[in-house]
Amino acid sequence: MRHSLRLGLAAAAVATATLVATACTSSGGGTGSPGSSATGKAVSGGTATYAEPPGTTPNYIFPMLTAAYYSVANIEQFQRLSFRSLYWIGNAQGQPVVDPSMSLAALPVYSKNDSVVTITLGNYKWSDGEPVTTRDVAFWINLLKANKTSFAAYIPGEFPDNLKSYKIVNAKTIVLTLNGSYNPTWFTYDQLSQITPLPTQAWDKTSASGKAGNYDETTSGAKAVFNFLTAQSKDIATYGTNPLWKTVDGPWTLASYQSGGYAKFEANPAYAGPTRPKLKYFVEQPFTSDTAELNVLRSGNSIDYGYLPTQESSQSGVLSSQGYTTSPWLGWGTTYFLMNFNNPQTGPLIGQAYLRQAMQSLIDQNSFLAGPLKGYGSTNYGPVPVKPSNPYSDSYEAKGPWPYSPSTAVKLLKSNGWTVNPNGASTCTSPGTGAGQCGKGIAAGTKLSFTLAYASGTEFVSQEMQALKSDFSQAGIQVNLSSEPFDSIISLLTPCTSSQSSCSWQMLNYGGGWTYGVDPYPTGDQLFETGSGSNSSNYSSPQANALIQATVHGTVGLTNYENYLAQQAPVLWMPQPDYQISEISNKLQGTSPQSPIESLTPENWYFTQ
Amino acid sequence: MNAPATRRREEQPAAAPVLQVSGLDVDIRLPSAVVHAVQDVSLEVWAGETVGVVGESGCGKSTLGLALAGLLPPEAETRGSIRQDGRELVGLRERELRGIRGAEVGIVFQDPMTSLNPTKRIGAQVGEALRLQRGASKAAALRAAADMLDRVGLPRPREQLDRFPHELSGGMRQRVVIASALICEPRVLVADEPTTALDVTTQAQILELFDGLSAELGMATLLVTHDMGVVAGHANRVFVMYAGREAETGATETIFETPRHRYTGALLGSILRMETPRKSRLGTIPGRPPDLTAPGTGCPFAPRCTAASGECTSQLPAASEEDGHRWSCYHPLDAQETKRIPEAQR
Amino acid sequence: MIRFLRQRCSQAVVVLLLVSVIVFGLLHLLPGGPARAILGTHATPTNIAAFNQQNGLNSPVPVQYWHWLTGVLSGNLGFSYVQNESVSSLLAQRLPKTALLAGVSVLLAVLIAVPVGFFQAVRRHRAGDYVVTTVALVLYSTPAFWVGILLIDVLAVRLRVFPAEAPQGSFSALISDPQALVLPVLTITLVTVAGFSRYIRSSVLDELAQDYVRMARSKGASRRVILFGHVLRNAAGPVVTLLGLSLPFIVSGTLITEYVFNYPGIGLLAFDAATSQDYPVILGVVIVVGAATVVGSLLADITHAILDPRVRASAGIG
């Protein structure tokens, strides 16, 4: 089970599972992209069915959503089919960069020392025939300004707080004036890519029967409009029929929806993008478990675009004889699990870099890759993944400063005042803060013992955790495992202070890490900066903060930041599993590349005879 | 309904008994053992006659009754002969037996509370045999049922047809049971402890009903009971059973006045210890009936018999007969001993 | 009969009230109480405090109970923040699907179990009885999910006779594709038949041992007449009661089966709710299933009373 949730910030930030690199070395989208080997003549029409892995079902249609609904399944795989954002991440090579041809606007122009942004819209139309205008962009900005705390992707200090004013120059051009200078890449990727123009002519109203107006121009009006649209979005039973959701600028219109995540989209003939849908319908179908999905995949042809559960990857051959092509899908993110720096018992231990580094040295990523992940993933030693291929990662992360080496771990512990007790619990025998001593807050006799709660339901995570417990014992680090449902794990993910009862967790693994969806430019300002909303492990390092700020406000690259965090191991880096091992029917073409931010573009898909 | 019965009666030579049992053995096979429930029993019942079969619990008398009605379980093995109006019943197949049960042989069981199907209406239950055996229509069966209920003395018989058993008292239910056993006017009626579950007044009424009906229908009635009092008033002849065997048989007066078998004597003697003879139970004879799974070689009553001698335990006594009075005992009661049984009981 | 109905119905009302008390109790058992249950796991302490204030959750428990109960009675079972839908609307969508699955399965189970149970009783302790008893016991002892997966493996994947998945989408899509219902129905039926037939076997054996059966035989009734004319109706009473009582067990089996076959019913709803700590939904399902069970056993008892005049007469039992 992969949980491609991206939780926003407000309540319990953090995102998750997935991503990156593949063990297969082929370029781009992995092995055997179906698109490259068309076997028959393209036909138009037909219904393509996409299998939704368990726990990744859509249930919220209004794009300005609250934290509880903030997920890949809702945004990239549901809303974006109908409502496009200003900038589309993911190019034809499957890299996490802006694709201007798919974007509603041309690349922005920065001026005045990168403090003013000029955005020019392309020729897109709403399905009711109205053009997509800068007024629609302003509609989004107005709603956001009035309701920013309700929007999951809002981070205090960032958009729209960093927006001084905007000015509509004409129907196609809008100018944003910022409160300072920003790194243009960061601003485009992590701020502007969130802006989703909304159909003012249909949505700028406060009741279903009311007429659309300009309510959003006052704060109270914008609140009323937001509340109305939110309420409509909570009426899930009407998703297929509510006329509100029929005004779209994307290639697909929701035709019907069932609670539980079954969604049927109909092609939008008015879509003005580069590729118009050839399929008539696109269906997303939920599954309760990987096994249920595989059962269906194995027993017939009702799924056109499914996936192979990692543990059953040996079935690839059988499925290939059934007319499916295996195609690993690499996501853009990093995988790790958390250690709580503020836990009253184990916080002082976690605060010691040498101990974190020792633990990182005990994680046998290659074994995990070969075993539980069956080769569908890649090693991962830092915040910026090496795969999919991208302009940001540094070769330092390729091998990482702390590859698997139990002897290094033992050495690190011994040289810092610990008596190592393999298969038991190592004890601190040289307390104190001097060199070669255990460190601050660690008393003599302290034992290395932690509890680690991990999310149940994902076979490879469970395997990894069992192996990790076993490996850690080599250096006398005791890990007591408990498995809990994903949701109960992530409900603990919120920054805390040692006096709070919510800080009682010691280690948590929700089976993922961070998906760079909100922030495709992976700066870490949300993850590792002191006090940031998604810094759930309460890591705090002045040096890390400085390096992060440099990436946001300056034009410095990411290298210093990412290498420092790889070396410090503020979280324990884990191998990066592929987002999913897609199984795509040979009859379905045009599916390559698979988006690094996990969005779906069925408008590119078509059946062959 | 009277027509066929009358015809049958005419066909039978009056000189032959309706029911003739000879050398009957019934073994019941259990997984662990074989119960020799009935051994070498011979008896005859004539039309209009009532024979009382008496004995303690476990003496085989009910098994005998079931054998006569062809109702033994599949685990039972029957040898010997049972003739009803000259027709051999032993060895008949289930299908053939089915045609005899209810039509030629009726049976009334002990407990009227459980003998009736709780979910079927009285009328249907009484008329059932007629529908099964004679193929009567529903309406005809109901009409006949009402007649029969009337004959067994159920008040307002027509109203009772639509009622359910639980709405009736015990005595009324037993009348219903009797009516359903007699609806086809069978040649033989086996009444297995028909009054045990009833109160004293009802007992008397039911027994009188039997007397009347067996005379009226010319049935051969076998009255199975443990109650000597019942036998005294309502049987023409008595058949005393012990451990699956005949102990003594003869005319009712003979048995009561000059019992020869010591078991019969004990049965009669046991009554006097009870304050109300009619309620007497036979469990008051010292000792326990023998284990029917492993019968010994001698007289089965020997272990409980005060007069038992060596020969009693080694060999089965042969039957002695005198004017239709038959007993199997090495040390029969003499007149002196008989006198000690109080007059009231004879 | 009227007295019986009145008595039995008032009993059912008491039980229903107790079910509601239990559910209300569960709501309060949660860490964070009902506020956490209703607002979801993402609620902050501040949210919870505000919610408690707003909804009178600081008032005495009986008062809260009354408010909650009147809400439930007017169809307000709360809102699922996880599913983004009101619980009653979720249940309204899912309940018919489960009712269909469970209904068909149970009907089939009864249709199979009754003759099988009769057969076993009649052939008691003979080869046929032993074979059927063994098969039934093995099925009864096998976890339902394994039965389902083995069926899929053989019938869907290897032989490709039936689809491995229940139809998705709306209720009409469900009934328009009966093929896809076969395996889920078969799974529940197999597991249920096993228990039912054992029970019916004993039930019929008990009836066959009754005096009235011997009485019927003594009237010359054939085995067929005895079984269908006499025993059936008497044995049906306990079977109907069993049906009423086994509703919760059937729901349990349905839950597992829905999970295995990806069947969008209330079992799946409850399971998803449990793994995502969506308490309003779990409790909504509990209360609806509880009510259905109570009503089911009420109906069963009434049917029993219709079948068995004695029950009607002895109102006020237990």
Added chain:
Amino acid sequence: MSPENVASVLGPEQSTAEAEAEATAGGVWLRAFVRNRLAVTGLVVIVALLLLSFVGPLFYHTDQVHTRLGMETLAPGAGRPLGTDDVGYDELGRLMVGGQTMLEVAFGAAAVAVVLGVLWGATAGYFGGLLDALMMRIVDALLAIPAILLLLFLATVFRPSVLMLIIVVGVTAWLVPARLIRAEALSLRSREYVLAAKTMGVRSPTIIFRHIITNSLGTILVNATLQVADAILLVAALSFLGLGVAPPATNWGAMLSDGLNYTYSGFWWLTYPPGIAIVLTVLAFNVVGDGLRDAFGLDTRRG
């Protein structure tokens, strides 16, 4: 053939004789049970599984602590009679460890359920009246809630552990014994010896323990046996739904559902051993329960 069946076939006479014959031999039910070959086989199976789980590890040493990635999902072979599981544990050793958990939980839950149910049922049945009505309505209400739903709920509130499973399963399973014992108590309380005890001023708890519960021991024992079987199935279902115990602890249900992740990879040694262990155990307890019930001559439809 069981005694009550004989009784039903033969009518009152022979059964009395038969019963008396047995009574003289003493140990009526024990003899009847021992004669039931199927039930004895069941008992043997249970003992064998207990030995396998609890004594087996003393003779068959495996490392159930350290995972061996690279040795995972190996087919049975020399030194690993049942192959290895998905993290490299020896499957046979795993079966023993899983059996311990499974049987501990099943016995524990059955014990909790029976104790709770017996006390509740005996109290309700003995006192009768309004108290009885109220107590039994509570049972009805709880019975109306499917155990698995309740378990799903409880399992999300409490962390899964052996003790938690015992309590949670026990707490949902006590209703049936409560009903059975209540019915027994209702009939026992009007018996002469109970009435006598009452008039002599014996305290109610004493009567409940000495007379009601003692005389219901047959029913209790039969039900306890069946409870064990049900608990195993329930725990298996919970494990399948992901609510079992945390690794490296395991139970047969968890092993089976883990193995089912590999259904199509053909790793039969991951599913069949734990699956068959579950089926065998449940089957054995059912057979023993039936045997006991027959031996005690209890109504076949109860318990």
